[in-house]
Amino acid sequence: MSSVSTPAPVDGVVPLLKVAGLSKSFGPVQVLKGIDLTVEAGQVHAIIGENGAGKSTLMKILSGHLQPTDGTTRIDGQPVVFSGPVDAEHRGIVLVHQEILLAPDLTVAQNVYLGREIAKGLVVDDKAMNEGARRAIRELGGDIDPTVTVGRLSIAQRQLVQIARSLLVPHRLVIFDEPTASLTPVETEALLKVIADIRARGTAVLYISHRLPEVKHIADKVTVLRDGRLVTTRDASGVEPVDMARLMVGRDVAKLYPDRAAAGVREIVLEVEDMSVPGYAEHASFQLRKGEILGFAGLVGAGRTELMEGMAGLRPARGTVRLAGKPVSFTNVHDSMKAGIAYLSEDRKGKGLLLAKDLKVNLTLASLGRFVRWWQVDRTLEREALDKAIAEFDIRTGRKDLLAGQLSGGNQQKLLLAKMMMLDPSIIIIDEPTRGIDIGTKEQIYKFIAGLAAEGRSIIVVSSEMPELIGLCDRILVMRTGHIVGEVAGDHMNENEIVVLATGVQAGEAA
Amino acid sequence: MTETAAATAKARRSWKDVDLRAVAPFVALALLLVLGAFANPNFISVDNLLNVLTRSAFIAIIAVGATFVISAGGLDLSVGSMVAFVASLTILFMNSGAISDPTMTIVAAAVLAIAIGAACGLANGLITTVGRIEPFIATLGTMGIYRGLTTWLSQGGAITLRNPEVQSLYRPIYFGEIFGVPFPIYVIVITAAIGAFVLYRTRYGRHVVAVGSNEDVAHYSGIPVSRVRTLTYVIQGLCVAVACLIYIPRLGSTSATTGLMWELQAITAVVVGGTALRGGVGRIWGTVCGAFILEIVGNIMLLSNFVSEYLLGAIQGAIIIIAMLVQRSLVRKS
Numbered sequence: 021m022s023s024v025s026t027p028a029p030v031d032g033v034v035p036l037l038k039v040a041g042l043s044k045s046f047g048p049v050q051v052l053k054g055i056d057l058t059v060e061a062g063q064v065h066a067i068i069g070e071n072g073a074g075k076s077t078l079m080k081i082l083s084g085h086l087q088p089t090d091g092t093t094r095i096d097g098q099p100v101v102f103s104g105p106v107d108a109e110h111r112g113i114v115l116v117h118q119e120i121l122l123a124p125d126l127t128v129a130q131n132v133y134l135g136r137e138i139a140k141g142l143v144v145d146d147k148a149m150n151e152g153a154r155r156a157i158r159e160l161g162g163d164i165d166p167t168v169t170v171g172r173l174s175i176a177q178r179q180l181v182q183i184a185r186s187l188l189v190p191h192r193l194v195i196f197d198e199p200t201a202s203l204t205p206v207e208t209e210a211l212l213k214v215i216a217d218i219r220a221r222g223t224a225v226l227y228i229s230h231r232l233p234e235v236k237h238i239a240d241k242v243t244v245l246r247d248g249r250l251v252t253t254r255d256a257s258g259v260e261p262v263d264m265a266r267l268m269v270g271r272d273v274a275k276l277y278p279d280r281a282a283a284g285v286r287e288i289v290l291e292v293e294d295m296s297v298p299g300y301a302e303h304a305s306f307q308l309r310k311g312e313i314l315g316f317a318g319l320v321g322a323g324r325t326e327l328m329e330g331m332a333g334l335r336p337a338r339g340t341v342r343l344a345g346k347p348v349s350f351t352n353v354h355d356s357m358k359a360g361i362a363y364l365s366e367d368r369k370g371k372g373l374l375l376a377k378d379l380k381v382n383l384t385l386a387s388l389g390r391f392v393r394w395w396q397v398d399r400t401l402e403r404e405a406l407d408k409a410i411a412e413f414d415i416r417t418g419r420k421d422l423l424a425g426q427l428s429g430g431n432q433q434k435l436l437l438a439k440m441m442m443l444d445p446s447i448i449i450i451d452e453p454t455r456g457i458d459i460g461t462k463e464q465i466y467k468f469i470a471g472l473a474a475e476g477r478s479i480i481v482v483s484s485e486m487p488e489l490i491g492l493c494d495r496i497l498v499m500r501t502g503h504i505v506g507e508v509a510g511d512h513m514n515e516n517e518i519v520v521l522a523t524g525v526q527a528g529e530a531a
Numbered sequence: 532m533t534e535t536a537a538a539t540a541k542a543r544r545s546w547k548d549v550d551l552r553a554v555a556p557f558v559a560l561a562l563l564l565v566l567g568a569f570a571n572p573n574f575i576s577v578d579n580l581l582n583v584l585t586r587s588a589f590i591a592i593i594a595v596g597a598t599f600v601i602s603a604g605g606l607d608l609s610v611g612s613m614v615a616f617v618a619s620l621t622i623l624f625m626n627s628g629a630i631s632d633p634t635m636t637i638v639a640a641a642v643l644a645i646a647i648g649a650a651c652g653l654a655n656g657l658i659t660t661v662g663r664i665e666p667f668i669a670t671l672g673t674m675g676i677y678r679g680l681t682t683w684l685s686q687g688g689a690i691t692l693r694n695p696e697v698q699s700l701y702r703p704i705y706f707g708e709i710f711g712v713p714f715p716i717y718v719i720v721i722t723a724a725i726g727a728f729v730l731y732r733t734r735y736g737r738h739v740v741a742v743g744s745n746e747d748v749a750h751y752s753g754i755p756v757s758r759v760r761t762l763t764y765v766i767q768g769l770c771v772a773v774a775c776l777i778y779i780p781r782l783g784s785t786s787a788t789t790g791l792m793w794e795l796q797a798i799t800a801v802v803v804g805g806t807a808l809r810g811g812v813g814r815i816w817g818t819v820c821g822a823f824i825l826e827i828v829g830n831i832m833l834l835s836n837f838v839s840e841y842l843l844g845a846i847q848g849a850i851i852i853i854a855m856l857v858q859r860s861l862v863r864k865s
Contacts, residue, residue: 334751354753363751371747376811377740385741386752388734396732439752 034097036061036224037082037113037193042091044077051077053248055091059193064215064225066235066256069245070268070458075228076118078245079195082226083115084108112192116199120178122185124171129153131170132185156184160214174321176207183214194218195226200234201456204319204484205515206523212238230458232261244268269460276463277491278470286310287344289478290447292331295339300326301502304339308447308478313469315493316482317518323502324482325366328449332356332363343447357386362445364436366452366482368429372436375425379417380406382424382435387442409438414464430461437468448472449480454488466492486515498522551861552805556820556854559803563827570835581713583830584823585705588715589614589774591822593793594800595726596652596770598818599763600666601801602730604743604810607655607767608670610797612677614790617647618775619681619690622785626693633696645772651677652768656761674794682787692783705780715777719819722773727815729766736813739763743810799847800825803854824850 037059044052052074059065069075080086082093084102093100095111102108105115122131129146132153138145153166162180170178179199186194196215200208208231215238219225229235235242239256244267251267259267290308295301301323308314316324330337333350341348343359350356353363365371373382380402384391391401406420413434417427424435433453440448453469454462469492473479483489489496495509498521506521508514567574574580593610600607621644630636651673658669684690692698707714730736738759741749750756779785802808803824804817825847832840 352753352755353751354755357753365751367747370745371751374741374744374748374811376744381737381741385737385748385754388737392734397734397737 035059036095038094038097039082040092040094042078042081042093043089044074044081044086045089050089051248052081052088055245055250057243057250057253059224059226061192061224062219062222063240064219064227064238065241065243066227066229066239067243067245068229068232068235068264068268070460073245073268073458074248075245076197079115079197079226079228082108082193083113083195085115109189112190113195114186114189114191114193115195116183116186116197118197118199118201120175120182122170122178122182125169127167127169128157128164128173128181129166131181132156132166132188134185136188152188153181153184156188157181159217160184160187161210161217176203176210176320179203179211180214187218191223193224193226195228197228198230198456199227200229200231204522205486205519206319208234230456232264235264236261246270265459276459276466278467280313280470280473286312289344291340291342291345293340293342295327295331295337295341297323297326297330297335297337301330301499304499304502304504306497306504308480310478311473311476312495313473313479313481313493315489315496316480316499317484317486317489317496318499318522320484322499322522324499325451327499328363328451328480328482332361332449334363357443357445360444360446361449362386362440362443362447363449364440364451364453366455368432368436368455369425373424373432373439376423378421378423379410379415379427379435380420383409383439383442386439390442405442409435409442413438413468430457430465433457433461433465434468437465441472445477447478447480449482451482452484453481454483454485462488486518489518490514500524552858553814553817555857555861556804556814556817556824559854560820560824560827563824563831567827567831567834570831570837574831574834579830579834581716583826584719585713585715587822587826588719589778589790590793590796590800590825591719591819592722592770592774592777593767594797594804594818594822595722595815596767597797597801598726598804598806598813598815599730599739599766601798601806601808602743602810602813603739603760603763604746605659605666605760605763606670606798607764608667608794609651609655609674609677610767610771611790611793611795612674612681613648613651613768613771614775614778614793615681615785615787616677617644617651617772618779618785618789619684620644620647621775621779622690622692622783623684625697626690628694633694633700636694636697637701641776644775645769648768648770648772648775649765650768651771652765653761655768656764659764660757660761678787681785681789685786687787689784689786692779698780698783701780703780705777718773718777722770723815723819726766726770730813730815735759735762740811740813743813745811796822796825796847799851802851805858821854 035058039055039057042052042055043050055078067075067078077086081088084105084107100111123134126134129149133149138148138152150166157164157180160180160183162177164173164177164180170181173181199211203211212234215225215227227235227239236256241253242256242259242264243253244251244264246268286309288307289310293305295304304327318324326335329335331341333352333356341350348359350359369375374385383406384402388397391397409415410417410420415431415434415438417431424432427435450469453465457465469479469481481489481493490513495507496513496518497504498506498508498518500522508517508521564575597607597610621640624643625636625640630639655670655673658664658673659666662669704714709717730739738749738754741752741754742756742759746756800821801818802821804819804821805814806812806818828846828850829843832838832843832846
């Protein structure tokens, strides 16, 4: 009844890419164990799995960035061994990296053609490249002036440039590594349309994502990886996001968000009035109550992060801030920390942790004064604090002298949370608490956040993931182009209400 | 027996954990000593070695300050000019006869030198932090300013300590010995010890390394980044002043060429000592070791016949490149 496993006939049914028994070890650690995968032309094949499941390694092998330890790869039935990414590209396999790898000081066209410039003799042909870049971006449904420098583009626009750059070479299989991780819903939708177009042209797409509804929406086939093994490959039509999550984690995750006791009306701890952050946010006013979890929703660039940073003294801002009724003004972060406000940046690696330093140094960095005895930083106290933090926040680390950069994303986030909790803040602002974090760790982070609120601390969560805000928050404020445009709470807490406020477009109006 | 086993296990683990980059400069120093002994038996004599260490004092002390600046992600090209400027003003003050008592003259001169050094460093720091100018450019500018002011003060000639009473009283600061060890060597050790304590043990030292490692993370952690940075330049200025105070009695004179190219030697000592030029890691004792290496190489060349001492600059240049290559290869292995 199922298809027989004899070699496929020659008349076009040979799969574009077929790998068998693919394994990969780094030293003694085996990260991929006997993966069999078949990718067919004109299909979107999603690969899902928790962080560390081996998705990225698999993609790096398929795109020639890594060599497998074992296993065979066939293209059109012919066995191949990639000598490197360029070789894979020559065979039509391109990888769209998760990180944006563009030179910010070069123009869009210069980036698109970087390393393969069109030249007339010795002189580069800017005109041809600008034309080519404009056309390539148009084909993806975008409209970006190819002569602006990339540094001035939004994240979504940069991503489009990166995709245009990848698709410039003749391609048969495009691999997307978590392309929507930093995109807003609207931008995500645009990207999914691009992917659908690519598929329609007969190209195969491998699509890696944490966002399961998206996978359900776009994919023809879904492959689930767990701990380096292939759990299953199924038709996407047959699996719901809930099933996908269960397959990824290997257990039920129906309850991602913690139950919270309904908080009665409690006193206001923070009052922000008419706060403006020049260039980013204007006339923002809101209140935060004790023990409350307040969400901030909006598109990327709506000014949420900047408003929070302005309030915390991280950037210049005007307006009134009252803590427990008393007006305060913070000219630097140090003051706001002392007043009991902790801000956890969305940019964990760039602004949160010193990746090249060990866990202990990171943990105590913001609260070092507490560890000083006789003008010296007491390392014994620091070690004790680390032991406590590791236990309290379940930071999973083999050795305690690891560097922060060696931790997984989820454990880095736990470390950052532990670091800021060393300040014993009464108000905690968490920006994108679970970006790039696997579902198991997400659940833990949510539990921590709920726990902190239950202790009587007040929490602001800034997030682009609406289910997260809805599952976690008591109220959600929505920002659009620098203004707080509305509040959703109670029965109105749903994605539709938020999207309408965030975009300013009524559902159905756009169609 | 169990105790021995535990001890060996511990020793083995700690041996494996040893950071090769931190040890490399000391290994290089040991190899150089062996090489020097083969090149000329006189090299390894106590007198010669003490002499070499004494002469390395200026660069070693300045480089301790440079370790702070570089660890915090900065750079100070003005230290050589600063030596000339601070020393010149100090000598001019001692010559002015403002204080008649020779002992008090020297004490006041020392206080003045330290104040001027700190002020020069503060200027460098404020220009880079408040003025937001790249440290390379800012200190390139002050390098010209301090050197130019020195040339102007000396009117193109030399500034010489004239008071013979002060001269004879001040002389032992460079030429004197305690327990047979020249005084400048004590100054190196004390300066480095204080530097190491501040950098490794105090909250400020931790902040310096954090700022050099990632300025944004430091800022978001509530660390006053500009203040921390500015202070590293002040520390550099203080170290320059200390170096001046033992430099003056050596020749009793300064000119427009005093301290020429010392900034490059100081930076070389820091980098050879294992401090990363991009910031985030500082090694005080490595720096001192680096300064010794530079001086010892010169000494070996002087004592041996197979390399012309005129090639000293070329050899020192080669050392910095080799040191970087060795560091890079060690990083890759670990």
